[in-house]
Amino acid sequence: MPVVEDLSNAENLTAAEIRSRLAQSRPAEVAELALRLVRAASPNPPGSTKEAAEVAAAILSEHVPDAEVVLHEAAPGIVNLAARIHGSGAGRRVIFNGHLDTYPVGPSEDWTVNPFGALDGDRLYGRGASDMKGGIAAAILAFSALAKVRSHWRGELVLTLGGDEETMGPLGTRWLMDNVVWATGDAVLIGDAGSPQVLRFGEKGFLWVEVEASGRPAHGAHVHRGDNAIDRLRAALDRLAGLCDLRPEPPPAVSEAIAASKPISEPLAGAGEAEVLGSLTVNIGQIAGGTSPNLVPARATAALDIRIPVGLSIDVVEEALARALDGPGLTHRILRRFAPNHTDPTHPLVQACAEAARVVTGGEVAVNMRVGGSDARWFRMAGLPTVVYGPTPNGMGGPDEFVLISELDQVARVHALTAFDLLQDAP
Known part of the structure; x- marks a missing residue:
């Protein structure tokens, strides 16, 4: 089924109407995408992300058929994905980023649910549900939504998915940045684990x-x-x-x-x-x-x-x-x-994402540093403004890891609104 409603007449809508539609809740769609990704096991170690990358590519081909999608095997089994779409003219390049690898499942007897995906009300269980296949699903949903309103923005929207994050390695996001010209850009949003109530602009x-x-x-x-x-x-x-x-x-x-x-x-x-x-x-x-x-x-x-x-x-x-x-x-x-890294908390990317989060959540959102490390460091080390905004990591790395579908829905809407605001105007 389509990820977003038909916006074939989007050129007749105002920017405010587009923003309103991008902010609409679509929990069923993000749940479907996240479940498909969780079912594609990609524990690291041993480190194979081939199946997960292929599932992500299949989802993109279904929902954004004209997107340019490429898979890159940086090392045996470590498969990365890069995808992009173009707006109505020259402009900024905004990147959605995530990682396909997860922690190992561990002893299956420690789990009370299927470690490869189980839905229970607002909860999606499974290894990688919160870290970070749920965040990837949210990014793909936002990517698809923006593809349908591209007449209202300029530049490029890119999605990069790395296969080497959990062991802090260089064969995932860093490899894409070094080998794919359009894997770097003007602003980066990462849906890694955190909280919809906290936007992270840096890390130790x-x-x-x-x-x-x-x-x-x-x-x-x-x-x-x-x-x-x-x-x-x-x-x-x-x-x-x-x-x-x-x-x-x-x-x-x-x-x-x-x-x-x-x-x-x-x-x-x-x-x-x-x-x-x-x-x-x-x-x-x-x-x-x-x-x-x-x-x-x-x-x-x-x-x-x-x-x-x-x-x-x-x-x-x-x-x-x-x-x-x-x-x-x-x-x-x-x-x-x-080295420690951060994006100035007064940067337009940080401010746009924080405002989008306030609109979507209906409450105050903290703008803070992040204690743990993430692939955000690769972008910030290259001078790219980067924020991490993702769902709560319930049971991350342990048995019965889960994510709230309602939070994934919020993350998708925040990413879509933030990217839309950044891409409307030429740099």
């Missing part, structure tokens, strides 16, 4: 670090003959905790946005979110060492996740890290490295 950077301590083995009764690698590692980790004392100097607009968002954002994301967004944090995620209680260990390792707020240089953090780990028997290597 991060360092994933592996630390190794070496010692001298000995019997546990003869500690004077050995050097305990775990003790050496423990002392180093205590010093690393001191990195939390580094103080950022963010732009005032960012600090003000975090503070203003607190009454809306923290009840959704947890008390303390505002403090975490403005601070460096150190999480020791893994630690190992030794072979027996009565042996002095010769080796110990730890892996850490250091999150870096806007206003603190990643180079400064790395220098402090090196100083803290400068000692005998200590080595470290950086596994992943990304």
